[in-house]
Amino acid sequence: QQQVKQSPQSLIVQKGGISIINCAYENTAFDYFPWYQQFPGKGPALLIAIRPDVSEKKEGRFTISFNKSAKQFSLHIMDSQPGDSATYFCAPQLGNTGNQFYFGTGTSLTVIP
């Protein structure tokens, strides 16, 4: 758990606003940087992910920004909607083994109508 630090713990945003969640990591061997979205009573689901060879990836209203030198990556949700209200986890992956995911502690996002 110490390898990944996620912030903030909770976030309240007005509808239409921008939500920003940050993830800092220690291990420079991480080579895959996903964000997961979890709704109450459900398991986490992959939302968006980035490889370290690019600095930004955008999918619809969701963008990952990656700063390799700072060992940080962030999730930006543009035009936030009430349906985006969920818990978000960063989970950088170590190597290509499929099992070495290190989950952050989660960010609870609430989007107010």
Place this chain on the structure above:
Amino acid sequence: NAGVTQTPKFQVLKTGQSMTLQCAQDMNHEYMSWYRQDPGMGLRLIHYSVGAGITDQGEVPNGYNVSRSTTEDFPLRLLSAAPSQTSVYFCASSYLGGSPAFGSGTRLTVV
């Protein structure tokens, strides 16, 4: 495809009881894993398997056993339940190197 199926969805155990949480996937994934989720702790890896007949420990394996006799199934056994094992348990599967697909979870309460 059903994806990853976990049963039961809810369970209450008394301290010292044993039980098995079931997990099945129909995607022919090699890799399967069990996580527990506790408030403020994120998801912590309990055990994982890279194929039938192969299992290994994760971050928090104590008090849990697993086996992988088939590609599809990966049950998690609690040998003697303790209140500290009250948690939400998630099973996940993936191709090796891929992102895991999670089941919907089992909420376990040990009293």
